Amino acid sequence: MSSPDYNLVDSLAESIDLSSPHEASLRREEIPSTVETHRDRILRIDQDEARLAARGCTWYEIKASTIRQSDIPSIRDKAGIADLYEIVIPHVHARAHCPPAGFHTFYVNQIERGLRFPVPRFITDLCNHLEISPSQLTPNSFSSFLSLGILLKFFRIPLSTYTLMRLVQIKRLGPGKFYISNQCVSGNPSSHKGWMSRYFFIKRISSRENPWGCDMSWRDNAYTQPPSTPEPAPELTDFLKVTREKCFNAQELIEEDLLCHFKFSGKGVPLVGDLGERMSKAEMLRALKERKADPEGTSRSLSKGKRKGAEERGEKRKKRQHEQGTHESGREPVPKEAIKETSTSGGKVPEQTTEASCEYLDASTISFIAKPSGSASLDFTRRLIPDRDYNLVNSVLDLAALEAASFHLMQAVVWSGSVANRLLRAREEITKTKHSMDGVIQEHEGLMKQLEEIQANHDKESEEMALELESSRTRAFRVEEENKALQAEVDKWKDEAANSWELGKEKFLQSKEFRVLCSGKALAFFEKGFDGCVTQFRESGYTEEEHPASFLDVERPLANLPDDEEEEGSSSGREEAPPA
Known part of the structure; x- marks a missing residue:
């Protein structure tokens, strides 16, 4: 896994600060002035707290932060806060429940009780279920949570909200302040004097909307109902x-190397000693503290199982010594002085001693790696040899070769144990990686299924749209054909109407009504013309009294006009021009 480019992160953070001058000015207002001394600051805080307490305000409305700007480096170092976080000291008028925009509140005593950044996921998940902010938990709550997390991981129990709610009780100390009670872990301090005034504001520089993993807003009450039982x-x-x-003991369980080993801290401190011994040592140290506090009571309160186990071990040891002395008289214990003499004899056959007492080795003083010793290795190996093989090993003439073989054997055993521990840790890492990879593969498969469903829906919609488009084209073509047919029919009717007009006109011109109409018109024209002639005669002085003209009679020419039948007969075979 590649390490993050912190230069890129720093440049990005600087660009963000430069792009928002108003927010930067607010941050500068939050930082106390260098001119203001710490004593004046404390005096102002005391005055404000006294005034607010007199008003009856809640504790988080009263308490102001008393930490200094010089405390930030130690806070960063203790909590393992990387450069991806920004820390500011609260102003004297700022309060823990209302930090600046983008910032959240945490307490120094929470860090002293094991809190590291980023906040462990199981704590944020639990706070998300409780609907409170992690900063509303007391310092001892963090040490209890982390101790339970270490124990659950050590016993290979899933670290979930359901498991924690089965083991702890969430209790309310007051408005906006909560702590946990459990029967599994003890050793927390009885009080943290002044912890409510030792808080700071911190911001995670991230592009995500909520990089903390839970709602960080404060609430006066918590949701204490247990979650549903998982399957x-x-x-x-x-x-x-x-x-x-x-x-x-919580204090022994929240050591930095254990927090790093169980992935609750990112400071990279290697594990010291054996994990199983460390986990049992925590309980032994607690018993030792109780024994120091009440030596008589604790000595009387030894369990029967422990006394019985010690007695059984003593009986087995005596029985083993008795069997060695009676059945295998050739095997005698070799004291340290005899081993040293034989190791310097240059390969001669060692002389067996006749001492009957068996000296037991102090395993706490032996080391095959830090302070290697051939004689100690040989002595240790002699005590591991089965009874049937003792005479065979004891008959070896080259004691230096046996000592070297014992030395290399014990070193191999020690290194194999170290290798086994490393292989075990590597196997755990591989298992975690495999589980993580399985989760990624499952998520990938889920995304691929969603993509296939989206693609199938898209193909179906495209097919439906293509069918609808083809249907629309068919309807449009059909309508166009119908329009063409209607247009042809309209043209046909227009032609028929024109032909009908011509035929009707021709028929009308040849009809009797037209002739009667023409006759009427001609008579009217004739009358007008005749009257005009009479008028001209009269105007010329030819009056009717002086010049009677019997030929100027209208009725006579009309009587001489031919009838219609005669006119038709005379005009047969001759075309008449239609009237203008």
């Missing part, structure tokens, strides 16, 4: 049985 439900019987017999 399958985690088995907690053995874990509860162990925690009832032992009460683990």
Whole structure:
């Protein structure tokens, strides 16, 4: 996995700050002035808190932060806060429940009780279920949560909100302040004096909308109902049985190397010692502290199982010594002085001693890697040899070769244990990576299924649109053909109407009505013309009294006009021009 480019992150953060001068000015107002001394600041805070307390305000409306600007480096170092976070010191008028935009509140004592950044996922998930901010939890709540997280991971129990709600009780200390109660972990301090005034504001520089993983806003009450039971439900019987017999010490469980080993801290501190011994050591240290506090009571309160186990081990040891002395008289214990003498004899056969007492090795002083010793390796190997093979090994003439072989054997055993531990850790990492890869593959398969569904829906919609378009084209073609047919029919009717007009006109011109009409018109024209002639005669002085003219009679020419039948007969075979 490649490391992040912090130069790029820094340049991005600077560009963000430069692009928002108003927000930068607000941040500068949050930082106390260098001219203002810490004593004046504390005095102002005391005055404000006294005034607000007199008004009856809640604790988070009263308490102001008393930490200094010089405390930021130590906070960053203790909490493992990288450059991806921005920390500011609250102003004297700022309060924990209303930090600046984009910032959130955390307390120094929470960091002292094991909180590291980023906040562990199981804590943010639980706070998201409780509908509170992680900063509303007391400092001891973080040490209890982290101790439970280490124990659950050590016993390979799923670390989920359901499991935690089965093991703890969420209790309310007051408005906006909560703590957890559990029977598995003890050793938390009874009080943290002044912790409510030791808070700071922190912001995660990220492009995500909410990089914290939960709602960080403050609330006066928590949602304490347990979540629904998952399928399958985690088995907690053995874990509860162990925690009832032992009460683990939170202070010993939140050591930095354990937090790093269980991925609750990113500071990269390697694990010190064996993990199993460390987990049991936490319980032993708690018992030792109780024994120091009440030596008589604790000595009397030894369990019968422990006393019985010690007695059984003593009896087995005596029985083994007795069998060695009676059945195999050739095998005698070799004291340290005899081993040293034989190791310097240059390969001569060692002389067996006749000491009957067996000296037991102090395993705490032996080291095959840090302080290697051939004699110690040989002595350690002699005590591991089975009874049947003792005479065979004891008959080896070259004691230096046996010592070298024992030395290399014990080093190989130690290194193989270290290699086994490393292989075990590597296997755990591989298992985690595999689980993570399985999750990624499942998510990829889900996304591929969604993509296939989207593609299928898109193809179906495209096919439906193509069919609808083809149907629309067919309807348009049909309408166009119908329009053409109607246009042809209209043209036909127009032609028929024109032909009918011509035929009707021809028929009308040849009809009797037309002739009567023409006769009437001609008579009217004749009368007008005749009257005009009479008028001209009269105007010329030819009066009717002086010049009677019997020929100027209208009725006589009319009587001489031919009839219609005669006119038709005379005009047969001759075309008449239609009237203008």
